[in-house]
Structure formats: structure tokens, C-alpha cells
Amino acid sequence: MFKSKKESPPPCTIGLLTDFGLSDPYVGQMKAVFANKAPACKVVDITHGVAPFNVAQAGLFLTASYVHFPKDSVILSVVDPGVGTDRRIVGLKLDDRLLIAPDNGLLSLALKTAWANTIRAFDLSRAMDAPEKVSHTFHGRDVFAPLTAWLALGGNPAGLGGEIDPSDLLTQDWSQPAIKRNEATAHVLHIDRFGNCVLNLEAGDIGNPANLTLINPAGGPLAYVTTYADMPEGAPGLLEGSQGFLEIAVNQSSAARRFGLSMGDTINLTWDL
Structure with missing residues (x-):
């Protein structure tokens, strides 16, 4: 589904935030997908030290960090206790930066505190329909990483599941x-x-x-x-x-x-x- 464009790709930056730690191969495998599908993109690790399953901590780290990225960056956050279920994959575009995450409340603090002039949201769940083999326990590598690479190279988020009302994103009490x-x-x-x-x-x-x-x-x-x-x-x-x-x-x-x-x-x- 996410085929790279044949023309020379534009300079791009991908941000990456997970609760995977560094003792397992998970982060390396995701970055290998970026290197394969979007080799021109610079990958910036925000942190992989989020406490396991701690969506609130991840939401804070993302909210505090995304504004420091260059314009047109795509920032991926994978803290996903519901991996393999029918939870949505969503994108939140705050002006020129696109935040990608599972729809589990991770984006709710960024949405609450955003001072962006333009706020848009997208349902990206069709990314799970990619023809490649998808592990039910590692969407970070098999779904999120290819999706993020495609978006970083200019893919249109509205072309997947369509635009949605930002207020439709799942929010959690800890954000307010x-x-x-x-x-x-x-x-x-x-x-x-x-x-x-x-x-x-x-x-x-x-x-x-x-x-x-x-x-x-x-x-x-x-x-x-x-x-x-x-x-x-x-x-x-x-x-x-x-x-x-x-x-x-x-x-x-x-x-x-x-x-x-x-x-x-x-x-x-x-x-x-």
C-alpha cells in the first residue's frame, strides 16, 4: 500500500517515541523499516524509555517535544496496549507537523494544549490492510513504520480513512x-x-x-x-x-x-x- 515515490524524495524528518526500551530488537527493526522505505529521512529518537503501557507519560513527552521538530515532520508514538485489536490508528496535524499514534488517548494532551493555527485529524486505520504480513503483536514495525515512512515522503493522510473531527479522538481524564x-x-x-x-x-x-x-x-x-x-x-x-x-x-x-x-x-x- 505504501509505495515510495520514484522521484527524488524531499528532505524529511521522522520522530520516534515508544515504550520499547533498547534491550530488545524492536526499535532497531522499526528503524530498519524507515531505512528501507524512506532512506532520505532523518530519524530522531525522542525516547524509548516510556514506562511500559504508560500512555499518559508518552502523551506528555510527545506534547513537550513535537514543537521542536522541523516543519513537515512526521512524529510517530507507539505506546499501544491495544495492539492487534480494532483500535484505530489516527493522525493529528498541528499546523505543519503530523503526529501518528494509536487512538488510545495518547494524543489527548497535545490536542488540549495545541496553539496551532490549523488542527486536523485523520483516521489512518486502513494502514492495517497492507498486503504484507502483519504481526498481531508488533504493529509498530509492520503497520506504523511503513505508514510513517509513506507519510514522511509526501503521502496524503486524507487518502486513507478520510478526515475526522479532532474532537472525535479518544481523550483521557489525565489530560485535563x-x-x-x-x-x-x-x-x-x-x-x-x-x-x-x-x-x-x-x-x-x-x-x-x-x-x-x-x-x-x-x-x-x-x-x-x-x-x-x-x-x-x-x-x-x-x-x-x-x-x-x-x-x-x-x-x-x-x-x-x-x-x-x-x-x-x-x-x-x-x-x-
């Missing part, structure tokens, strides 16, 4: 915090190697709160700061991290350990009006 006048309920999407707990809150979501308090888990006052160094060593705070989302941090220590937080946990914040 609950914010009231002076309180917020948020999810921990990621804990980095420093123990910083990245939340599904953007910087503007809660304004510039005074007397910010972590009430669940019971953590007490949090300074609302700009840099880690604005907190005394060992003191906790909330700040906008490099990925564009608010994070709970402790200066030169682990906030996750300090407050007993894990990925997927729910936290509650309050502040004065």
Missing part, C-alpha cells in the same frame, strides 16, 4: 486538570531522574497563586517560583519546568520521595484568592 476558583486537582504525568513531579497543569492554569498549599498528599506550603534556586536547599515549590508544564520540585532533592508520589497519582493544590 480540574480547576476551580482557588483549588486544582491534577495528575502526575512524569517523574524525572531528579524526582521532579511533572503535572498536567500549564503555567497559566492557576495564575500567580499566593500561599500555595499541597493538601493531598499532605505536603504543606509550596513556594511558587521561577527557578529551582529560588527555593532554599531542601525546600519544596511549584514552578514551570522546561517541558512547559508545572512541576512539584524540591531544591537539590526528590519531590517524589519527599511526598511519596508516583506517576499516575492525583494531587490537590489550594491557594488564596
Whole structure:
């Protein structure tokens, strides 16, 4: 189905994000498909260290990363607990970048936070009808990789399953915090190697709160700061991290350990009006 064009292919970039790790041959086999079908394309690994099956963490990594890619990039995210089922394959085009993923909520954070002028979505599930042998447990290699190579070389996503309403994409609760006048309920999407707990809150979501308090888990006052160094060593705070989302941090220590937080946990914040 996805035959490369005979003319010289344009320069192209493919982004790749998975939960496959690097101890198995899975990533290498996918990149071999790219090398075979789209050898002119540069492949950029975002990460293959997503926690197994953790769609929320993958959604954060994708949302924080896609804007750094060149225009016309195709960015593939394969964290796919429903591989082999009838779940859809979808594409989300944000201006000039096309994000490809299973329709399991992985794209919901990118859709929520997108500031793109043009947002379009496509059902790409016909890619599963490709005549080549398809493993029921490895669509990343046998379906997603050929599809992504074809799209990166100029394939038209609307020519597969047609355009769909972006609001028709599956979304998950972890992509949307609950914010009231002076309180917020948020999810921990990621804990980095420093123990910083990245939340599904953007910087503007809660304004510039005074007397910010972590009430669940019971953590007490949090300074609302700009840099880690604005907190005394060992003191906790909330700040906008490099990925564009608010994070709970402790200066030169682990906030996750300090407050007993894990990925997927729910936290509650309050502040004065």
C-alpha cells in the first residue's frame, strides 16, 4: 500500500517515541523499516524509555517535544496496549507537523494544549490492510513504520480513512486538570531522574497563586517560583519546568520521595484568592 515515490524524495524528518526500551530488537527493526522505505529521512529518537503501557507519560513527552521538530515532520508514538485489536490508528496535524499514534488517548494532551493555527485529524486505520504480513503483536514495525515512512515522503493522510473531527479522538481524564476558583486537582504525568513531579497543569492554569498549599498528599506550603534556586536547599515549590508544564520540585532533592508520589497519582493544590 505504501509505495515510495520514484522521484527524488524531499528532505524529511521522522520522530520516534515508544515504550520499547533498547534491550530488545524492536526499535532497531522499526528503524530498519524507515531505512528501507524512506532512506532520505532523518530519524530522531525522542525516547524509548516510556514506562511500559504508560500512555499518559508518552502523551506528555510527545506534547513537550513535537514543537521542536522541523516543519513537515512526521512524529510517530507507539505506546499501544491495544495492539492487534480494532483500535484505530489516527493522525493529528498541528499546523505543519503530523503526529501518528494509536487512538488510545495518547494524543489527548497535545490536542488540549495545541496553539496551532490549523488542527486536523485523520483516521489512518486502513494502514492495517497492507498486503504484507502483519504481526498481531508488533504493529509498530509492520503497520506504523511503513505508514510513517509513506507519510514522511509526501503521502496524503486524507487518502486513507478520510478526515475526522479532532474532537472525535479518544481523550483521557489525565489530560485535563480540574480547576476551580482557588483549588486544582491534577495528575502526575512524569517523574524525572531528579524526582521532579511533572503535572498536567500549564503555567497559566492557576495564575500567580499566593500561599500555595499541597493538601493531598499532605505536603504543606509550596513556594511558587521561577527557578529551582529560588527555593532554599531542601525546600519544596511549584514552578514551570522546561517541558512547559508545572512541576512539584524540591531544591537539590526528590519531590517524589519527599511526598511519596508516583506517576499516575492525583494531587490537590489550594491557594488564596
